Amino acid sequence: MKASLFQPLIIRSITLKNRIAVSPMCQYSAVDGFANDWHLVHLGSRAVGGAGLIIMEASAVSPEGRITPDDIGIWKDEHIPFLQRITSFITSQGTVPGIQLAHAGRKASHQSPWKGAQPLAKEEGAWQTIAPSAIPFKDTDPLPEAMSKNSIIKLISDFKSAAARALQAGFKVVEIHAAHGYLLNSFLSPLSNRSTDEYGGAFENRTRLLIEVVHAVRTVWPHDYPLFVRISATDWADGGWTIDDSVVLSAVLKNINVDLIDCSSGGNVAAKIPVGPLYQTAFAERIKKETGILTGAVGMINTTDEAESIISNERADIVLLARQFLRDPYFPLHAAKNLGVDVDWPNQYLRAK
Numbered sequence: 574m575k576a577s578l579f580q581p582l583i584i585r586s587i588t589l590k591n592r593i594a595v596s597p598m599c600q601y602s603a604v605d606g607f608a609n610d611w612h613l614v615h616l617g618s619r620a621v622g623g624a625g626l627i628i629m630e631a632s633a634v635s636p637e638g639r640i641t642p643d644d645i646g647i648w649k650d651e652h653i654p655f656l657q658r659i660t661s662f663i664t665s666q667g668t669v670p671g672i673q674l675a676h677a678g679r680k681a682s683h684q685s686p687w688k689g690a691q692p693l694a695k696e697e698g699a700w701q702t703i704a705p706s707a708i709p710f711k712d713t714d715p716l717p718e719a720m721s722k723n724s725i726i727k728l729i730s731d732f733k734s735a736a737a738r739a740l741q742a743g744f745k746v747v748e749i750h751a752a753h754g755y756l757l758n759s760f761l762s763p764l765s766n767r768s769t770d771e772y773g774g775a776f777e778n779r780t781r782l783l784i785e786v787v788h789a790v791r792t793v794w795p796h797d798y799p800l801f802v803r804i805s806a807t808d809w810a811d812g813g814w815t816i817d818d819s820v821v822l823s824a825v826l827k828n829i830n831v832d833l834i835d836c837s838s839g840g841n842v843a844a845k846i847p848v849g850p851l852y853q854t855a856f857a858e859r860i861k862k863e864t865g866i867l868t869g870a871v872g873m874i875n876t877t878d879e880a881e882s883i884i885s886n887e888r889a890d891i892v893l894l895a896r897q898f899l900r901d902p903y904f905p906l907h908a909a910k911n912l913g914v915d916v917d918w919p920n921q922y923l924r925a926k
């Protein structure tokens with residue numbers, strides 16, 4: 574029997590040829606939000622390497638939604654043509670192109686990692702960050718501005734326009750980024766959301782913004798294309814967002830036509846995280862079992878056996894690999910070989926198969 578990792582997965586009208594996805598990874602290599610040759614070669618290599626799905630990095634729905642000035646953006650139509658070139662190449666390799674739509678919230682306006690990762694100074698073009706409440710992520714970060722109703726309405730509209738552009742650019746999967754302490758995540762957690770209006774307080778209020786974003790995106794994102802949401806399944810902190818909350822949220826999202834929950838964790842508040850092999854997989858497993866929604870497992874999935882065991886034991890429906898894909902763009906081709914599965918290689922590479 575064919576290995577589980579190489580069983581196709583059909584979500585709505587889209588078929589993933591295997592269960593291996595490239596997890597979204599910021600490249601901090603864009604100028605004014607524009608993708609360029611780096612992104613084409615980086616993502617293109619992983620399509621050549623046989624991934625079933627590639628989710629392009631956190632792509633900002635507005636200029637202020639960028640973590641750094643070097644982030645990819647999808648806030649203006651001019652961004653579309655080069656993205657189209659990328660999706661067209663990815664598609665030509667039999668890989669499904671996806672994109673993560675993001676707003677960095679109170680973690681925006683920083684330098685890229687290799688430029689220091691500090692808050693931008695005024696002369697570096699710093700901008701005012703936004704959040705549910707005026708609480709910085711780190712004490713050393715500038716104070717974010719608590720969002721007004723008008724700024725929430727604009728945000729929802731920005732996600733919607735970005736999804737419409739993603740469609741035009743040829744993406745087949747949209748993932749809404751509601752993890753890692755970025756704007757939508759910061760609304761979910763009571764540790765970062767102290768708002769007293771209809772977007773803060775009770776669970777129903779803290780989840781309202783994400784739900785409104787999903788509804789808005791679905792009005793422009795075709796019914797037969799998959800919609801994913803990445804969450805931080807737990808804050809790993811006392812008094813914070815928990816896996817129980819994530820189970821309840823996932824059931825709600827399933828009811829409003831979200832197809833898959835991509836289960837990450839942490840990043841919203843300082844916390845001690847027990848990082849190790851498959852350390853977040855239990856979240857994907859529990860959400861899948863208790864709600865019936867498709868899930869993605871991510872985090873320290875580095876070997877063929879680890880990836881195969883997650884799918885064959887039905888702990889998740891796809892695995893998303895990040896750093897392992899930086900080490901080995903051909904991970905899926907190598908995994909197939911390890912599992913004795915015959916998969917297509919690009920014709921140009923057949924002599925090495």
Ligand SMILES: Cc1cc2nc3c(=O)[nH]c(=O)nc-3n(C[C@H](O)[C@H](O)[C@H](O)COP(=O)(O)O)c2cc1C
Nearest residue numbers: 596597598599630631871872873874894895896897
């Ligand atoms: C260079 C780099 C950039 C990342 N950028 C993003 C991103 O844009 N969006 C996101 O949700 N996660 C991002 N992540 C997190 C990964 O998608 C993934 O969840 C995390 O690295 C754990 O998986 P791994 O152990 O396979 O690396 C990034 C990780 C790395 C290493």
